[in-house]
Amino acid sequence: MRVSLLLLPLMLLLSACQTAQLQRDFDPSRDFAAYRSWSWQEPGVQYKPDDPRLNSDLTGQRIRSAVSEQLEQRGLRAAAANTVSDLKVHVWLIVDNRQQQVSTQVGGGWGDPWGGGFWGGPSHIETRTLDYQVGTLQIDLLDGKDGKLVWRGSAEHVLRNRQPSPSEREASIRSTVNKVLSQYPPR
Template identity: 55%
Template sequence: MRRLFLLLPAVLLLAACQGAAVQPDYDASRDFSGYRTWQFDEPAVAYRPENDPRLAGELTTERVKASVANQMELRGLRPPVAGQGADLKVKTYLIVENRQDNVTTSFGGYWGTGWGGFWGGPSIQTQSVDYKELTLQIDMLDSNDGKLVWRGSESDTLSERPQTPAKREEQINRLVGKILGSFPPY
């Protein structure tokens, strides 16, 4: 029984570490089993804001395209044979938004007993923290009618410090993997 009480906090801690699952939006009337091929719509990657030099560029575009292509391949979707159209058109968006969060810290305060006892009230301090949030959104459109049939997105904090190409690729692969992990919506 004692082991159970020691195991319970570990299980709760692991459950708290689990991120929220991506909740895609999709057209429930579509038969996703009929989609076999895909291709990027133009532009393959759209940036918001368009002029953000920390994000927009050929290197980022190629990383996103390679990651999406890899995930689509894992799901059994292939590029179309030359000269034929694809069943799905894929469009991705990289969106950077300014965010603000309030962080509260509390410290101090003591209550003692005996001759040395005293009370010092705790100090509470709240600060605003500005940061940038990166959102990757993937849209899939039916090639026949051009209508959106599936959309998924995931967000992550954009590092203010310069990142290595490997870290950028890792972040993009992680986001794309989370998003397309819920496709197709069976």
């Protein structure tokens, strides 16, 4: 029984972290209806840290494909070669190491505090530190003429230790890009 009580806060923490945490910011003075074309601000996809397990041509291709598809669905067209686009797109894939402290009361008693007495022994609080990684996919849209950031969207996910298959990676990237760009254009 005590072991299951100790695991409850951990399970709640992990289940709470399963959904993507979406963020967005934008320049409200910009006319987003005027933006009709886009191109990549090279390097189009950057990684932090620059780790070869993260920074791969395959991951970059998946991200570029998903972003292209979502921008097209939002009415933006890829600019023709050697032309100035209305928007420049830059994507960051960032992995941070984080910690969370979880405290649990262990032991103690139960019963009637109004004269019936308590049963059980003394209690104490155990605190554990959980180490985990968070992946952030950040999409920046810059004005093609002045180069200033006009829109930024991002999603954070807690990363699991199990390595996903290539098809799972593709689905995860597509889903995350879809969620981030679902906030564009700003309303």
